[in-house]
Amino acid sequence: MELERGKLKASLSMPLFFVDKHQEWTDYVRHLLWTTSSGMEPHVLEVESAELRHTHFPTCSRPGPFPRKRLLTTVMLVLRPFAVSVALLAAQCFFSELASVDAACNSFSARYNKVLEGICVCTAAECDTVSNGYLSIGAKEAAVYQTSKAGSRLAYTTIAVSPANASAIVDIVVDTTVRYQKIIGFGGAFTDAAAINVYQMEAAVQQKLVDAYFSEFGLQYTLARIPIASTDFSTSIYSYNAVVDDFEMKNFSIDVDKTPTSNKLAFIKRAIEKSRVGLRELRFFASAWAPPAWMTEGNSTINAKLKGAAGEPYWKALALYYSKFIDAYEAEGVPIWGLTTQNEPVKQTALKYWQSLRFDTAQERDWIKKDLGPLLKAKHPDVKLMIMDDQKSLLPSWNGALQDPEARQYVDGVGVHWYMNLDFVSKTAGNFAEMSNWQQANPDLFILATEACEGYLIEGLGTGAGTKLLQPEMVWKRGEVYARDIINDLANYATGWMDWNLVLDTKGGPTWVENNVDSPILVDEVGKSEFYKQPMYYVMGHFSKFLPPGSVRVKLELSANATAALANVDRVAFFTPENQVVLVLHNRDQTEKVVRVNLAFEGRTALLLLLVLDAADAKCANWSARFQRNLEGVCVCNATSCDALTSDHLSLERNQGVVFQTSLAGDRLAHAALSTAEGVDAAADFVINSAMQFQKIIGFGGAFTDAAAINVYKTDKDMQQHILDAYFGKSGLQYTVGRIPISSTDFSTSVYSYNEVADDLEMKSFSIDVDKTPTSNKLEFIQRALKVSERNVTLFASSWAPPVWMTKENTTLNCHIKGDKYWTALALYYSKFFSAYESEGVRIWGLTTQNEPIRQLGAPKAWQSLRFTAEEERDFIKKNLGPIMKQNHPDVKIIIMDDQKDEILKWNASLVDPEARQYVSGIGVHWYKNLDFVAESLGNFKELARFHELNPDVFILATEACAGSLIEGLGTGAGVRILEREVVWKRGEIYARDIINDLANYASGWTDWNLVLDTKGGPNWAENNVDAPILVDEVGGKEFYKQPMYYIMGHFSKFLTPGSVQVAMNVSAAVNDAFKKVDRVAFVTPEQQLAIVLSNREATEKTVRFSLSSEKRSFQVVLPGNAVQTIMVATGSAVASNNGSSEIPAPTSLAVRAGAQFSLALLFWIATLVA
Secondary structure, three states: OOOOOOOOOOOOOOOOOEEEOOEOOOOEOOEEEEEOOOOOOEEEEEEOOOOOOHHHOOOOOEEOOOOOOEEEEEEEEEEOOOEEEEEEEOOOOOOHHHOOOOOOOOOEEOOOOEEOOOOEEEEOOOOOOOOOHHHHOOOOEEEEEEEEOOOOOOEEEEEEEEOOOOOOOOOEEEEEEEEEEEOOEEEEEOOHHHHHHHHOOOHHHHHHHHHHHHOOOOOOOOEEEEEEOOOOOOOOOOOOOOOOOOOOOOOOOOHHHHOOOOOHHHHHHHHHHHHHHOOOOOEEEEEEOOOOHHHEOOOOOEOEOEOOOOOOHHHHHHHHHHHHHHHHHHHOOOOOOEEEOOOOOOOOOOOOOOEOEOOOHHHHHHHHHHHHHHHHHHHOOOOEEEEEEEEHHHOOOOOOOOOOHHHHOOOOEEEEEOHHHHHHOOOOOOOHHHHHHHHHHOOOOEEEEEEOOOOEOOOOOOOOEOOOOOOHHHHHHHHHHHHHHHHHHHHOOEEEEEEEEOEEEOOOOOOOOOOOOOOOEEEOOOOOOEEEEOHHHHHHHHHHOOOOOOOEEEEEEEOHHHOOOOOOEEEEEEEOOOOOEEEEEEEOOOOOEEEEEEEEEEOOOOEEEEEEOOOEOOOOEOEEOOOOEEOOOOEEEEOOOOOOEOOHHHHOOOOEEEEEEEEOOOOOOEEEEEEOEEOOOOOOOEEEEEEEEEEEOOEEEEEOOHHHHHHHOOOOHHHHHHHHHHHHOOOOOOOOEEEEEEOOOOOOOOOOOOOOOOOOOOOOOOOOHHHHOOOOOHHHHHHHHHHHOOOOOEEEEEEOOOOHHHEOOOOOEOEOEOOHHHHHHHHHHHHHHHHHHHHOOOOOOEEEOOOOOOOOOOOOOOOEOEOOOHHHHHHHHHHHHHHHHHHHOOOOEEEEEEEEHHHOOOOOHHHHOHHHHOOEEEEEEEOHHHHHHOOOOOOOHHHHHHHHHHOOOOEEEEEEOOOOEOOOOOOOOEOOOOOOHHHHHHHHHHHHHHHHHHHHOOEEEEEEEEOEEEOOOOOOOOOOOOOOOEEEOOOOOOEEEEOHHHHHHHHHHOOOOOOOEEEEEEOOHHHHHHOOOEEEEEEEOOOOEEEEEEEEOOOOOEEEEEEEOOOOEEEEEEEOOOEEEEEEEEOOOOOOOOOOOOOOOOOOOOOOOOOOOOOHHHOOEEEEEEO
């Protein structure tokens, strides 16, 4: 989930513990803040700086004592299928101005001339960065970082924290008082290939590559591996001393690493410089692949064996060779922290071989105790010596140096590689138990994962061989495999994890032996102007950025009730030097997991944190193949990829909430968690009284016009299903209202009726067959929508014009009915329509007397329209329509007017006539006189409220609205504006404004016009082209476009289920003035959830405080500028919803109810939580 402009924040009226770890460039300021359990003000406990600028810490005010308490923090995580979650838990107070908003990820590649799904493409001008927002989180909030197959890349947002409930059910218990190994670091290797690839790029691109790994806005790597001379990822075999039998290393030289064809040393120095700027220390360890060839028995470095034995000249020379390397690099300002005895000394069965010195554990033992150990102790006493540096599976048997006290005294750790994992093709792969057993046997030594990479297998095994840049499933899977191994290595005593090549080209090289593999970053070796960040890159960042050196693993246990449910959830937890708890979870199941985590500390107050991640479960893509550009603000769907929405709000428990957000900044029903505090807030901006209730919701939806059906059926079956799911499915907006035109409208390709036989007053020739034709598909479209929906869909019908033979003018344009018998025939025509549709399994709940019976002056175009007055409608209802519908369809709701809101108080003839009124249930209103709110006073909302006061038993339903209905220069103009970001957003914002204010003034629902149009705003025989929330590509038929209007509709349709009731939202005059451009309304749903919808029409963010008077609770959110939020809060025990009120009969649904379904696109995510 990405909330780039403004964080979703929630604060609570309760004591909290917070830690600040912000380091400014010249000063290091650390504050340990404490809030007592009885008081509300935090206390500064420790200040390690002469200057404490309190203006930056409004809640960090004064020193005080540090009571000893035990902190119980409960965290709730919702884990997506095949998902990884990383959580850093601590409460903090920081300098807010240093928080960064991460730059966007661009996926379009100029080289490939296409979007690279799952890849972020960087150029000299554009490259995404990682937000440091966690450095500025405020009181009572936590920061979340997320990477997902859906498209998030270390995306940052915030969530709320609140006190733990001692009786809460927990799945994972984290105890920070029980501690294990400390972190050394995370990083990758400075191979020749990495340096060659970096330095073949343009200078500006080089810098972005260095920044990506080592800067404060990148992954902040803290550990790096330096090969001693050449590897298979060099362009040739070389050593640092080619002079035969130079045992004293007089000719030793690293000059090759300084050449312009190598640049390895220059690359390393740039990384050091960048790390220092980012206030992280970069440590290095070295590994040799092979000695100089003259030291080997066969004068070859391939599967080589060293001449002689330990203690003899060649083994001593090799030890000196290593020592000289350390000296030479330290002379260049590159201190070497560690050394492995040899990269992969054990020969494995392989298809190819490269530089490799082979020895066994006994030979290593003797070399360490006789040569290498003593020399390092004399020359480099602080260098850490690591044995083995080979596959994890060797750990139990690689113990020669460990069982010999003379050798063991020089050993600090063991290096392990992952290649026997085989991408976890076997569930038991990983050798994690061997790591844990080794550590228990050797508690004084560390385990470091010293090498791993992807693409090392053969095709058909795991993720195969080489790079897979153009295969989104593979690139994601490789990132996920990284996460699985890292987490489980760490959970089994690894102190860090090293990737192999930092950078490769798109072929997976260069490598002299053609042993091509993959790397987190690949460069374009052809054009040399762009590079590619793969998911592996972002997965590495979830560890390297948030687990600094010195972080210590803490105890993590599953509760008995979660053992089975979380069996496939990888997990680990750490406590950092900055007093943050880091929790990492990886869900390998195909089903979603709700995880509650309890954290125990010493000396701190209790907190509760609810984390709900991943706004749209599948990716919102902006790239359009048709338009060959990113459509800003628009989500592009095709047959294989379409974003989906979560229903996590349905599983909320007391004190829990979720905020869903759509914004100009790019959020599309993105969601984050909040928690509520016990007790009311006397200073709240809005007081919600759920005991004071008003009208019930009927529903929200759109119209099944001919144009909508035609557009849907222009696409293939998969696309059709995506569109149906988008509106009616559980992963979509879950529309509960649909409008069905009775025969043709302007959004048909021609004018037609259901009975063309003149004077057939008995309707013997009535037929809806036209709706079944393959050129129409309207009826099938409706039937499929009902099958998709898991909710009841309330349908109502409206006629634009009668058959032409009923009209005085013999035309359906601005026509009038001939006389009495034709009014009777029109009523029968309507009744026959209901009967015909019901015989097809489509039950219709309501009927409007006529679409827009009032002729508007100045309308530039005309289409099918029967005109009549309020008095003519009254007579039609009481004499014809009312009696026949009562006889044939007694449950159908008759809705009067169905025209502009400004007429509502005048259109009352049927209401003041008792004979007519007995048949009337509601009134329908349209929005077109709003004129896109070009004047603040527009909207006619007061008239709606007044109508309700006069007619409390008659519901108000907004029956039609659309954007693009105006003339150019007025409001947002005419037709479709899909290529204009500001306009598409403005239209969504106007939807929100009208819907909220209609609902706040007693409307029971809101109906959009065409469900689907093409990119011209049609088809429309009258060329009255307008806009719609979803547009289809009528040219290629391969994609469709979800505009902001679509997501705005979801803020209501998905959350305000039928039967929801509006509740009072009280505000003072002063607050009302401050929030005059924040539209708002509140409801309680049948599921006993409070739903609050806010729309901020200003560009500046608003902090909004809520008090729930009936529930005795309070909370706070930050509402960004130009954003719409739906806030869902559990108010009590959930009850089963009837999806409708007593006034709303449940329409027949053709759906066979199904359980939760997941598409491939929503099965993966990764997240980091910082609190």
